[in-house]
Amino acid sequence: MDKIVKVAVIGGGSWATAIVKILCENLDYVGWYMRNTAAIEHIKREKHNPNYISSVEFETEKLGLTSNINEAVAEADILVFAIPSAFLESELKNLNVPLKNKIVFSAIKGIVPETGLIVGEHFHNLYEVPFENIGVITGPCHAEEVALERLSYLTIACWDSEKAKTVAKAMSCEYIKTKTSDDIIGSEYAAVLKNIYAIAAGIAHGLGYGDNFQSVLMSCAIREMRRFIKRVHKIKRDVNNSAYLGDLLVTGYSVFSRNRMFGNMIGKGYTVKSAMMEMNMVAEGYYAVKSAHLITTKFTRKSKTPIINAVYEILYEGKDAKTTFKKLTDKLD
Structure with a gap:
């Protein structure tokens, strides 16, 4: 994966906001889907999420904000899902763009109630995403401490080590240390x-x-x-x-x-x-x-x-x- 990849974060909560902050440390452009249009307009105007870790100030010229999930997914190579598991499937019902050719990383840390599956298995079974294109972002890392730029550690797991390294590099910065793993399940x-x-x-x-x-x-x-x-x-x-x-x-x-x-x-x-x-x-x-x-x-x-x-x-x-x-x-x- 030598070419420059486009990354989009799906979700508008505290962890999604923290992940966007981390990615903006290294990337010139980060797609960001959230369904709350009022929050999007607020971020464009005031440069911070009004509802979650509002102390984080964004360089809005780096953000591809949209309330259209199909637009966010279509433009990205790598998708980072940070929606609570209870709401994941209801959001995906609005999706018309196929996921099987995308690289999907889960930052959800939950089980999808409708299927009883962990998120990676859910994407594989229902959306035909190959396991080698599925990854997990995990580790002891609270969004509130990311906002404060306190040193935190993340593990990026994927069966494809190159994809794990790509995401780990995108999320590594002065206050985030990353390591990779192949233990996605x-x-x-x-x-x-x-x-x-x-x-x-x-x-x-x-x-x-x-x-x-x-x-x-x-x-x-x-x-x-x-x-x-x-x-x-x-x-x-x-x-x-x-x-x-x-x-x-x-x-x-x-x-x-x-x-x-x-x-x-x-x-x-x-x-x-x-x-x-x-x-x-x-x-x-x-x-x-x-x-x-x-x-x-x-x-x-x-x-x-x-x-x-x-x-x-x-x-x-x-x-x-x-x-x-x-x-x-x-x-x-």
Whole structure:
């Protein structure tokens, strides 16, 4: 991939905004699709996203802003999707331009509710994108810290190493260090699972458990993650790397973590609906745990995923959080 490639970001939220900021450090032009036309006009006029990490100021002459997803996709070689998984399919229903000849990177970190698939598999199965043209952007990197230009690390995973290197180079700058990987399935599942474990950490905090228990919970979570990923995609990998353990830790502990925030509210007694309404943001782990729980019933023994099971029971079966976590504490070590 020696020629200059055109990149477009699909999404208008905080992570999409952060990715556009990163790409603008290296590229002269970045396509950017968002459906909010008022936000687009605001960015053109005021040079910042009015709704998400508004402290970031853009050189608007570098941006190809559009509310037409077909226009953004048609003009780009590489597409970076940063739409919450719950809304991905509804956005794609407006797409008329084929994706099978595009390079598609997911920065979504979620499971598509309509199919129960991780995003890469969803694009492959429904949109005929070859696996060698699918990649994942993952790692411990909150949008809010990108806005502050605090040093962060990203892993760019793709079966085609040259495509991974191209995207890694486009996203590497003074405050972003990148590395590449070929574990697109494992790293994407890890990005999904860490949101579930962050909800568990939030529930524990909301219930009044302290740092001592949280450390045990996170220790057990990485082992549970290892077992889960090994079962769905067995290759040699080190889950202690930043794309796995690092992302789990930052999502489980950070004040910027919306999944932890969501879990904390559940632990304090909020219903799922009331927590979502008050947050006014998407907690990917809520949707992910339903699909992850279904996968565990198919591929592994229930006793091997006690944290996933506990979060599922609280969120989807309406079980009491305090009682469920009391039972969970007897299964951790």
